[in-house]
Amino acid sequence: xxxxxxxxxxxxxxxxxxxxxxxxxxxxxxxxxxxxxxxxxxxxxxxxxxxxxxxxxxxxxxxxxxxxxxxxxxxxxxxxxxxxxxxxxxxxxxxxxxxxxxxxxxxxxxxxxxxxxxxxxxxxxxxxxxxxxxxxxxxxxxxxxxxxxxxxxxxxxxxxxxxxxxxxxxxxxxxxxxxxxxxxxx
Amino acid sequence: xxxxxxxxxxxxxxxxxxxxxxxxxxxxxxxxxxxxxxxxxxxxxxxxxxxxxxxxxxxxxxxxxxxxxxxxxxxxxxxxxxxxxxxxxxxxxxxxxxxxxxxxxxxxxxxxxxxxxxxxxxxxxxxxxxxxxxxxxxxxxxxxxxxxxxxxxxxxxxxxxxxxxxxxxxxxxxxxxxxxxxxxxxxxxxxxxxxxxxxxxxxxxxxxxxxxxxxxxxxxxxxxxxxxxxxxxxxxxxxxxxxxxxxxxxxxxxxxxxxxxxxxxxxxxxxxxxxxxxxxxxxxxxxxxxxxxxxxxxxxxxxxxxxxxxxxxxxxxxxxxxxxxxxxxxxxxxxxxxxxxxxxxxxxxxxxxxxxxxxxxxxxxxxxxxxxxxxxxxxxxxxxxxxxxxxxxxxxxxxxxxxxxxxxxxxxxxxxxxxxxxxxxxxxxxxxxxxxxxxxxxxxxxxxxxxxxxxxxxxxxxxxxxxxxxxxxxxxxxxxxxxxxxxxxxxxxxx
Numbered sequence: 062x063x064x065x066x067x068x069x070x071x072x073x074x075x076x077x078x079x080x081x082x083x084x085x086x087x088x089x090x091x092x093x094x095x096x097x098x099x100x101x102x103x104x105x106x107x108x109x110x111x112x113x114x115x116x117x118x119x120x121x122x123x124x125x126x127x128x129x130x131x132x133x134x135x136x137x138x139x140x141x142x143x144x145x146x147x148x149x150x151x152x153x154x155x156x157x158x159x160x161x162x163x164x165x166x167x168x169x170x171x172x173x174x175x176x177x178x179x180x181x182x183x184x185x186x187x188x189x190x191x192x193x194x195x196x197x198x199x200x201x202x203x204x205x206x207x208x209x210x211x212x213x214x215x216x217x218x219x220x221x222x223x224x225x226x227x228x229x230x231x232x233x234x235x236x237x238x239x240x241x242x243x244x245x246x247x
Numbered sequence: 248x249x250x251x252x253x254x255x256x257x258x259x260x261x262x263x264x265x266x267x268x269x270x271x272x273x274x275x276x277x278x279x280x281x282x283x284x285x286x287x288x289x290x291x292x293x294x295x296x297x298x299x300x301x302x303x304x305x306x307x308x309x310x311x312x313x314x315x316x317x318x319x320x321x322x323x324x325x326x327x328x329x330x331x332x333x334x335x336x337x338x339x340x341x342x343x344x345x346x347x348x349x350x351x352x353x354x355x356x357x358x359x360x361x362x363x364x365x366x367x368x369x370x371x372x373x374x375x376x377x378x379x380x381x382x383x384x385x386x387x388x389x390x391x392x393x394x395x396x397x398x399x400x401x402x403x404x405x406x407x408x409x410x411x412x413x414x415x416x417x418x419x420x421x422x423x424x425x426x427x428x429x430x431x432x433x434x435x436x437x438x439x440x441x442x443x444x445x446x447x448x449x450x451x452x453x454x455x456x457x458x459x460x461x462x463x464x465x466x467x468x469x470x471x472x473x474x475x476x477x478x479x480x481x482x483x484x485x486x487x488x489x490x491x492x493x494x495x496x497x498x499x500x501x502x503x504x505x506x507x508x509x510x511x512x513x514x515x516x517x518x519x520x521x522x523x524x525x526x527x528x529x530x531x532x533x534x535x536x537x538x539x540x541x542x543x544x545x546x547x548x549x550x551x552x553x554x555x556x557x558x559x560x561x562x563x564x565x566x567x568x569x570x571x572x573x574x575x576x577x578x579x580x581x582x583x584x585x586x587x588x589x590x591x592x593x594x595x596x597x598x599x600x601x602x603x604x605x606x607x608x609x610x611x612x613x614x615x616x617x618x619x620x621x622x623x624x625x626x627x628x629x630x631x632x633x634x635x636x637x638x639x640x641x642x643x644x645x646x647x648x649x650x651x652x653x654x655x656x657x658x659x660x661x662x663x664x665x666x667x668x669x670x671x672x673x674x675x676x677x678x679x680x681x682x683x684x685x686x687x688x689x690x691x692x693x694x695x696x697x698x699x700x701x702x703x704x705x706x707x708x709x710x711x712x713x714x715x716x717x718x719x720x721x722x723x724x725x726x727x728x729x730x731x732x733x734x735x736x737x738x739x740x741x742x
Contacts, residue, residue, distance in 0.1 A: 068686035082599040093582035125615040201688035213547040230622040235305040238693040
């Protein structure tokens with residue numbers, strides 16, 4: 062489901078809730094007793110319906126977690142290091158500040174093969190950053206945190222060819238909004 | 248065990264006047280800070296709308312830090328003060344402790360003002376480790392120290408306050424009785440008012456959150472004191488989000504206490520503890536400890552069972568809220584001989600905002616969805632919904648009730664409906680731009696939107712129109728309620 066589809070689903074649910082509150086609010090124009098037995102039955106129905114819906118959604122969504130599956134090897138590995146205020150993206154490991162400076166400032170953008178399983182190995186040399194993939198059409202596709210002392214592995218198959226932008230999605234300081242990186246899918 | 252659940256004669260007279268003075272002081276502080284902090288939020292949207300292009304971005308982030316911390320702190324202390332006043336019907340909290348908490352809060356606020364507006368300390372309200380120690384040339388060392396020191400002062404003051412309220416409850420009921428476990432067994436004696444049950448649940452959770460905050464501060468001081476000790480970023484992140492999640496959630500629960508206690512006075516129907524209410528709130532006490540994992544979904548190194556537990560707990564915690572509190576609110580109002588005043592209108596709308604914000608939060612607590620919504624504008628969208636249109640309305644409803652009760656001045660019914668309408672139009676209009684922004688991948692916490700997400704500028708401009716409507720509603724509210732609270736203070740002072 063795209064973000065926009067989820068937004069519409071939310072709007073429908075929000076309007077439904079507002080409508081129920083409006084109806085109940087207007088019901089006070091005519092005073093009446095509440096049939097508590099019927100209300101309790103309705104509460105039970107509500108409880109089981111809500112729990113059932115949530116259980117179904119858990120069943121549908123939990124298998125779609127983005128975490129790397131064991132036993133599956135990526136076709137390509139890309140190393141990413143965040144540091145105030147740029148991302149260094151490389152096909153070879155980045156282990157020192159000098160390498161980070163070299164890659165983030167001078168290295169040509171990495172090229173990723175379309176449709177292949179790519180593993181982004183993401184870390185940080187200072188504070189927390191958010192490594193996020195924006196497709197050529199501007200849609201946020203996925204993200205993981207760049208955290209000092211840890212390597213987060215994000216696996217993706219990117220089918221659309223073109224220029225992908227990496228923005229920082231974890232607030233990291235005064236130039237957070239300028240922090241970025243670029244790679245190409247070919 | 249004492250069975251008293253009504254106001255003791257001891258509490259009438261002078262003591263009641265003193266509590267009214269204390270509560271009116273807290274309410275005035277809350278109502279003074281609210282419009283200022285709201286304007287700081289408007290300032291952020293003005294910057295994001297590119298209407299102040301020459302402003303240095305560090306000012307945006309310093310204001311963002313002050314706005315976030317200020318709002319979270321203001322509504323927490325406002326809720327604590329309101330609940331303390333409600334609890335005086337049943338137990339005897341200490342006024343001295345509450346005054347001390349007020350002093351600590353004001354001192355903390357002064358330090359926060361200095362760190363952000365003088366020191367340009369900009370780390371966001373949850374000061375994610377190790378950002379406070381990486382100023383990138385913006386804030387001086389003293390600002391970090393002052394910030395940590397202000398948190399320590401606030402933490403000590405608020406912890407003592409929470410402990411004192413629990414002490415007062417335990418002295419009267421025992422904590423086990425206050426958690427209403429005997430209702431779960433099918434017994435109804437001693438009678439436990441819902442306000443006591445929910446406050447007990449909230450404060451036990453609060454203390455666990457404050458404990459996490461103490462650990463964060465100690466670990467931070469240890470690292471910064473030059474001991475050579477370095478903290479683990481993942482552990483610190485868990486502690487910080489546990490603390491932040493608990494603080495925000497218990498503020499909402501304390502807001503719900505006000506609804507349970509005040510709304511029945513306007514609907515003419517009682518709202519008592521029963522087995523379902525007891526089960527629901529004890530479930531919340533358990534689940535709130537695990538739901539915070541949803542803040543760390545994008546930390547892929549976090550053990551996977553924690554991520555799964557985070558989504559399961561986040562989904563399940565919505566059930567008691569929806570089936571018990573929200574359903575019961577509707578039952579309380581349906582066909583009732585309702586007195587629609589500013590207080591009851593705002594509280595009712597507050598429960599609605601809690602429900603709508605809850606739906607948006609549950610959506611975002613789905614791991615597969617969070618992959619694309621995390622740290623986009625969807626996040627401020629949902630937390631502003633259950634904060635601004637939820638707990639804030641509940642608290643404003645309480646302040647209106649308190650002002651009306653103490654001042655005994657009749658209310659202008661038309662003005663009350665106008666205020667409520669301005670809140671709804673301005674509030675939900677403002678929020679809609681956050682939701683649309685999140686759906687279109689616009690990041691949160693950006694002073695300037697880059698080319699890829701330039702649509703965020705238009706959303707910010709539209710939001711400003713709605714903020715103006717909301718602010719008009721707030722000004723009218725302050726005219727109606729602020730002067731009643733001021734009158735309550737003067738009356739209690741002279742008596």
